[in-house]
Structure formats: C-alpha cells, structure tokens
Amino acid sequence: MNRFKLIFLLTSLVFVSQVFARPLAVENFKYKKEITVPAKNIEKGIIKVLLDEEFYKHSFYRDLRVTKNGEIIPYRIQNAEEINKYTEKLKPELLFTKKDELEIYVLELPKLPEGMSYSKLTVSSAYDYETSITLKLGDNPDNFSETKNVFLYKYGSQSSGEIDLGNTKYRYVRLEVENGSNLKFPSVTRTKENKNLFIExxxxxxxxxxxxxxxxxxxxxxxxxxxxxxxxxxxxxxxxxxxxxxxxxxxxxxxxxxxxxxxxxxxxxxxxxxxxxxxxxxxxxxxxxxxxxxxxxxxxxxxxxxLEEILFFAETDSVETKYTLYYGNPYQWAPNFDPYTYPSENDTKERDMIQGKLETEEENPEFGYSLIYPPISGYITTTLFYLGILTLLVFIFSILKSKRLVAKES
The missing domain is CATH 2.60.120.260 (Galactose-binding domain-like)
Structure with missing residues (x-):
C-alpha cells in the first residue's frame, strides 16, 4: 500500500511540473524577436519592453507571446508614455477661512498652462495635530465636483505634510478640518502630464x-x-x-x-x-x-x-536566461492569463522597472503549422465533418435501397 502511495505521489509531481512548465509551440509563429535585458539578478523586478514598428507590421495583436527559455511568460500590455518629471511649486491664494465647529479653508490655485496638472498640496502647522479632512475640488467656489477624505498628522518632527490631488485640473480647493488644527498651505505642486507615444x-x-x-x-x-x-x-x-x-x-x-x-x-x-x-x-x-x-x-x-509596452515579472536571471517575443499567426487565439501572474499597476509602483529592448526581427526557422492547431486543425475538422455527413448519407441510402428490394420481393 505504501509503495502504491509513493508511485501515485511521484506521478502527481511529474504531472504538476508539466502543467507549470508550459512550453510554447513556437512552430506556430512566423516571426520572433529576442529581448535583451541589461541587468542581471533582478529578482522581484519587472521587465518593460517597448513594442516597435516591425512588430505592428507582422503581428495580429492577439498572437503576441513571450517566452523565457521556451516557456510561456504571462504579460500585461499598456500604452507607452513619455514620462515627464518636470515639477514646479507655487503659492495658492487663501480666499476664505472660517473657524467654528469645523475649520474651513477655500483656496484658489494659479492658472494652469496647457499640458499641466496639480499633483500635491503642501500642508503645515505650528502645532502637533491629527485630523480627518474632507477635500473638495471644483472649477469655481459655487460648484465642487470631486470629494475625498484625507487623514493628516504632525507628531513633533514627523508629519504627513502633503495631500495627493490626483493630477487634477480643478483650481478651487475646499478643506473641512477638525477644529484646532490651524493649518497653513505654503505651496501647491504642478507637473507636466505624460504624453502617449504613437506612430503617425x-x-x-x-x-x-x-x-x-x-x-x-x-x-x-x-x-x-x-x-x-x-x-x-x-x-x-x-x-x-x-x-x-x-x-x-x-x-x-x-x-x-x-x-x-x-x-x-x-x-x-x-x-x-x-x-x-x-x-x-x-x-x-x-x-x-x-x-x-x-x-x-x-x-x-x-x-x-x-505605441505600447509589455510588462512581465523577472525572476533571478542567469547567463543562460533567454527572453523571446513570438508573433505572426492570424489564427492564434488571444492569451488568457491569470491576473495575478503579471504586473499590476500597484506592482509597477512598488518594484524596480528594468527596460528591455527588442532586437531585429527574424523569421522563425521552426515555423510550420501543426496538425492540432489552426488553420490545419480547422481544415481537418471540416473534412471529417463532411466525411461524416457523406458516410451517413451512404448509410441511409443503403438502408433505403435494402428496404426497396425487400418490398419488391414481397
């Protein structure tokens, strides 16, 4: 009995390893590009690769597959942006303040040039405090369109210090604060917006x-x-x-x-x-x-x-690691990856980003449609379908013919 359990366990392990080591049928893809990754030992990092014009010419979009040493890697695709790090700090104007059951502050932010938005509002106080703030944003003091709650504090030298405005273009800010906070707003930060990259x-x-x-x-x-x-x-x-x-x-x-x-x-x-x-x-x-x-x-x-970029998790890289992008199959179905297997937006903020580079396009020497994949599998299925119908018709015809002979003899 113990021997039987051991054999069953070993068989299960082999099966599981085969499931996780999902190789790609590379012969179904006409083109490939090697991906060069400059850094080594980038465990827990994220590799980001910009797709180029060669890819768009020969890809059918849903046929994009990435492999690491021949095994499929889940990826996420997103629009590529030109990241702009330019920021500047300006002083907001305090239009109104009231200190009653709540402290109320209404600020007017300076006018925005084209292509810029507000990202952060700096908050300070001469006293230690902790408070919940109701923040409202709008185009004018009569109409505030966005509302959110923020928690701020100052404990001696430690302070939260800033409110995230979420890259807004609204110029009027209303803050409702617990009494006794005595807040001041020395500056507001505005940033240049990122630009989407494209080919025109x-x-x-x-x-x-x-x-x-x-x-x-x-x-x-x-x-x-x-x-x-x-x-x-x-x-x-x-x-x-x-x-x-x-x-x-x-x-x-x-x-x-x-x-x-x-x-x-x-x-x-x-x-x-x-x-x-x-x-x-x-x-x-x-x-x-x-x-x-x-x-x-x-x-x-x-x-x-x-222009778009693909993102996928990097494991501990060694000299033998080889990343490859495959494409060029109009019959390939779209990928369906578990969302936990590729980088999320939060992952991109928390992990190091490594810029990969696509090399020159090559025709895949292994290319040749397989019998079990479209389009050949479709041709085979269609042929078998019509052969089945033909066989059924012959069978029905033979039955009718035999019944007709019996009727004549009787």
Whole structure:
C-alpha cells in the first residue's frame, strides 16, 4: 500500500511540473524577436519592453507571446508614455477661512498652462495635530465636483505634510478640518502630464469611386503601416454621415473594422478621430454614405498607431536566461492569463522597472503549422465533418435501397 502511495505521489509531481512548465509551440509563429535585458539578478523586478514598428507590421495583436527559455511568460500590455518629471511649486491664494465647529479653508490655485496638472498640496502647522479632512475640488467656489477624505498628522518632527490631488485640473480647493488644527498651505505642486507615444502617418487621398448615394476611397497602405485610429479631415466643417471602414485580412478577405454614424462640428477642430475594432496593417477603404446630401470632400487621412509596452515579472536571471517575443499567426487565439501572474499597476509602483529592448526581427526557422492547431486543425475538422455527413448519407441510402428490394420481393 505504501509503495502504491509513493508511485501515485511521484506521478502527481511529474504531472504538476508539466502543467507549470508550459512550453510554447513556437512552430506556430512566423516571426520572433529576442529581448535583451541589461541587468542581471533582478529578482522581484519587472521587465518593460517597448513594442516597435516591425512588430505592428507582422503581428495580429492577439498572437503576441513571450517566452523565457521556451516557456510561456504571462504579460500585461499598456500604452507607452513619455514620462515627464518636470515639477514646479507655487503659492495658492487663501480666499476664505472660517473657524467654528469645523475649520474651513477655500483656496484658489494659479492658472494652469496647457499640458499641466496639480499633483500635491503642501500642508503645515505650528502645532502637533491629527485630523480627518474632507477635500473638495471644483472649477469655481459655487460648484465642487470631486470629494475625498484625507487623514493628516504632525507628531513633533514627523508629519504627513502633503495631500495627493490626483493630477487634477480643478483650481478651487475646499478643506473641512477638525477644529484646532490651524493649518497653513505654503505651496501647491504642478507637473507636466505624460504624453502617449504613437506612430503617425499621412496617406495621400486618391480619387474616389462614386457609387449610388455614397463615395468610396481606397488606400493601398503599401508600407504596411499599422494603425488603430483614423484621423479624417474634410473641407466641410459641419456634417453627419454613415461611414464604413474595411481592411484586407490575409491579403484576400475584407473585414469591417468600423461602421456607424459620425458627427462633426466646427468646434471639434480640423480632424475627426475614428477608432477601429482591431489593428490593421494592410490596404483599407473608407465608404461614406451621402444619401440625399452633397458629397463630402476628403482632404487628409492620417493613421495613428499608439505605441505600447509589455510588462512581465523577472525572476533571478542567469547567463543562460533567454527572453523571446513570438508573433505572426492570424489564427492564434488571444492569451488568457491569470491576473495575478503579471504586473499590476500597484506592482509597477512598488518594484524596480528594468527596460528591455527588442532586437531585429527574424523569421522563425521552426515555423510550420501543426496538425492540432489552426488553420490545419480547422481544415481537418471540416473534412471529417463532411466525411461524416457523406458516410451517413451512404448509410441511409443503403438502408433505403435494402428496404426497396425487400418490398419488391414481397
């Protein structure tokens, strides 16, 4: 009995190790990029890798996979930003104060330049205190839109000292504080906002094909520029039209990536931005339904691809560690990782970030579709399905034929 239990335990351990050591079927991916990580021994750190234009040209987005020594690594993808560390401190103006059952302070913050926001409010007092503060933010003293509660203290030389304003653009602050706190507000910090990184390309507008009640524009996108947003500019400033955008999939089939009514007025600016349902890197068309209206005059078409980065946990690295990015399979299903296996936003604040780098794209020498993966598995399934139907029809026909012979003999 003990021997049986030992065998069962060893078998279970082998099975569990196989489950956790999840290798990637790399032969299903046409392209790969090695990931260079500069630091060693980065246990508990997070590796961040910026995706490049080569990736967007040949990836189908859901087919992105990362491996470490051949085993799948869970990752999170997010928009890449240009981190701006510029800050400046200014003195807020105290508009009103009242000390009764509660101490009430109303502050006006200096005007904000374009692309900046308020991040922190400095608080001080000549006395030791601890207090709960109700903080309200708004565009004017008559209308406070945001409210949150904050706890502050000062115990001798130790003090919380600052209130996090959450990168707000509101200029008016109201604080309701427990009596006896006697607070002062020497400064407010404003910071430059981070900018999203993106690739932008202008496409020449070709002569359209006039159809009944609509107009069709075709863009070859010869450079295979990938994009997730279209910016359109028309000579007309105010309009409303039903627009359909299609893209070529696998150089053969057309897929609708946007369809709906779009509104534009002069106050919206020069461009109309249209997000598409899935990234495109091929030929695309824009069809505009005019109905009984005059045809719109399209002036400019710009494709925008937001740059993104992937984040994954780093283990203790050794010389033998090899990170690789695989992609290039239109039939690959989207990844489905446990959210606890890749870095969260809190993790990125608490752990060291290591910048990885994608190397030059290579065609995967092991590429070749497997029998158990799409598209070949789909072809096999379809063939077996029709063979099954054919076999069933032959079987039914043979039964009917035998019944007909019996009927004749009787």
């Amino acid at each position: 390309k202008t496409h020449p507008v070709v002569s359209p094909v006039l159809e009944e009640n609509s107009v069709l524009f075709t863009f070859p996108n010869e450079n295979q520029t990938s994009f997730q947003t279209l910016k359109l500019s028309f000579e007309e400033k105010n309009w409303e039209r039903f627009i359909t955008i299609r893209g070529k999939i696998n150089k053969k089939e057309w897929d609708t990536v946007f369809q709906g009514t779009v509104h534009h007025t002069e106050k919206d600016g020069l461009y109309t931005e249209i997000p598409i349902s899935s990234p495109l890197n091929s030929e695309f068309t824009i069809q505009i339904e005019d109905g009984e209206n005059e045809t719109l005059h399209l002036k400019e078409v710009i494709t925008i691809q937001p």
